[in-house]
Amino acid sequence: MPLPPTATPEAAATANTKDHLPKSIWVLGMVSMLMDISSEMIHSLLPLFMVSSLGLSVFAVGLIDGIAESTTLIVKVFSGALSDRLGKRKTLAVIGYGMSAFTKPLFAITQGMGLLITARLMDRVGKGIRGAPRDALITDITQAHMHGAAFGLRQSLDTVGAFLGPLIATSLMLLWMNDFRRIFWLAVIPGIAAMCLLLFGVQEPQVHVEKRPANPISKANLIRLGSGYWWVVCLGGVFTLARFSEAFLLLRAQQLGVPLAYVPLVMVLMNLIYAASAYPFGKLSDRLNPTNLLAGGLIVLILADLTFAVSHHWMGLLAGVALWGIHMGMTQGLMSAMIAGCAPADLRGTAFGFFNLVSGIALLCASLIAGLLWENLGAAFTFYVGATFAGLALIGLYLFSQSIPNRHFR
8 A cells, every 4th residue: 555755664564554464363373273174183083983993882972072171161261361360372372282282192092091081181171271362362463453353364264174174084084994093193293283383473462461460260350351241251152052063963964864974074064164254254343333243143043043944955954054154154253352352451361261161161051952852852843942042142132232342343
């Protein structure tokens, strides 16, 4: 953009960066993508490996997975608070990514349940350690009017990894004749690459705060987060209750007659649409009132649920999957941007930690309810109830819209 003759070098730098995301945001997005490729190369095969190679029961698979995900939620709160206390978000993120990367060989060498549980827990602890500090770091790096675009970009690249990982794993299973352990060893490479890219490619900014909180999760500091923040946390929890695990999309695909070998492609399609839509909607969220965009996301979710409920053909299934991916792209980065916009600078890690905890518990509850409904009343009824919850969330969103902060929007 041409500058007026009187423009100073400082003004030139501001003009050039005002509407462009910092390089570090792109690097953080690539870090997320590489780690997701590494993790999904293993996790997309792990249940089958546990049952077929290690001889574990399906109950054991579910138990281990539940313990691991619960561990992640708990660790996120404390890692976020610790990043506020130390003021070292990048350091904690590197530790978290590194822990996940170096657990990958344990999956390859495990011969029984003991080492497998150790590897799974360490991997999830690593995810818990890095999550809230990384999101707080994104907030620190990005100007307030670009939070939506920053979180949307990270979510897009992260989701690219979520569908590339299973595709790579499936291709290698065909190429290497179902050699699980060889694929697990190969998954180490993108994991190590993610850690190194974060270590050498991101420079942590110096965020000025008058005094670091001695105990970020003390009652006084939780009050300091403000009523606007807690409204967003509650909104995120209710919003998450209106949807459930994508595993039910796979079950619906199988129920509608999709061949078993092609069922995983449902997730590939959903993540592809999610990845393609998250960044554009993230940029849009910087210019719109959050209530309107969240309302749009809920409407799309209702349409997705209704499509899944009434479909009896794979064309309807594809339409439902596409709508589900668009709904994710519209809402997930936006919720993070809203947290970034209303959390004090010295409590950003804590803010993201509690938000992730509440959303994770809500998703677990939603999935348990959906499972009970599916078993007792059928798939269609489950999706009708999902649409009903989303409708109630939509009504609540407008009733309490005045309580939702929008300080980060232009």
